[in-house]
Amino acid sequence: MSTPVLEKVEAASAASPYITVTLRIRRFKPEVSADAYWEDFQLELDPKERVLDALNKIKWDLDGSLTYRRSCAHGICGSDAMRINGKNRLACKTLIKDVNPDKPITVEPIKGLTQLKDLVVDMEPFFQAYRDVMPFLVTKGNEPTRERLQSAEDRERFDDTTKCILCAACTSSCPVFWNDGQYFGPAAIVNAHRFIFDSRDEAGEQRLEILNDRDGVWRCRTTFNCTDACPRGIEVTKAIQEVKRALITRRI
Template sequence: MATPTLEKSGKAPEPEAGFADSPYITATFRIRRFNPEVSEEAQWQDFQISIDPKERVLDALHKIKWELDGTLTFRRSCAHGICGSDAMRINGKNRLACKTLIKDLSPEKPITVEAIKGLTVLKDLVVDMDPFFQAYRDVMPFLITKGNEPTRERLQSSEDRERFDDTTKCILCAACTSSCPVFWNDGQYFGPAAIVNAHRFIFDSRDEGGEQRLEILNDRDGVWRCRTTFNCTDACPRGIEVTKAIQEVKRALITRRF
């Protein structure tokens, strides 16, 4: 894709009298626009809006879409940091738009918003998530057991649960995977999110499919591609120690202890 150019700005209406006494500020959002039906080139477009700095980037995107440009395209659902659908690059960092407050972004300067990297951009801030979810499916992210169906609950101690508790927090937002330089350069790499979700079951004491998952991740596109840059850990909006989980999977492959 060619280097983006700067498009003519969209600007909100002038504020009403008394605005100076309100908590609102005028913020500029510089959004990387891409519409394959119009042009093969991406463009940066500026939008000026009046908004409370305590609101979120997602609120700003809604305001732009509803009041200035209805063609702006992005994903969102729950708006509370649980669904993970509104992951995007904000001021050069992967974040959830619904968890990022405008006041934390130095709003006196233009706030840049663009699609996450490493996945094909379909339109504006929307990327093709199919490769990401295929890697997730490939690691078999479900409980595998043998024998007959149990007649009672599978019990687990709090200590056993603690072993994999951190990786149960993943919301599949792709912020970690799309922050990984290896994934940017080679989309065949499983990526941090898939490995995190494999970790969640490999270290589950009730699961019996750990060996299968380890063999899958022992592939040339598995855990050995990780270069331990910690980008994934920094990008995770749920605070998961992603790099630590990847290292634990590597260790399990070497020792066969998990």
């Protein structure tokens, strides 16, 4: 009776889904050195695991000093945006099998923001631009006694830009932002768009004036990097062009 069990165990071992993967991570330890460096880690992983799973295994089993941001691990919080094989992605949504595990998988922090430690960057400039565009509903008059109703058609006008999770993948993929940290960046413009075209909001003109600044929407060079980088599939470049058109025509 034991022989079939043994054969099953051997067959399961032979069919192991695990492969050897090398993660090449851009490390930075300011308390040790002012210079960043690359460090390789070898892991046994299931190709269907995510890059975030690999980072967790490194931190938990190999090097507890590895530093990165993560929270929900399901593509909602946006905290684990990083450059994987040279492209901005969410580590929790990127499968090992999709980033050519036959070669070292490079992992580094997103560009255009100051690297604080390993894969963690200073997000304050990004969030300051977000705050500057007034990302909240503005209305006048007394508080209503009922909810502010909106038709499905009016909601559809800005539905796409409500999907932003503030991961900074779009902004940190923008060449203009890399070279000039004063540029508002795609994410801030997307979040302005969400309220500029909201039929219930009354501060659209004010937001347009904010984005009409020299560091505003006109800095966009329409390279489509932002749209390609968005993990939520937002048509970022289209939203930016709609804000530009609204500034020219003053029609919201």
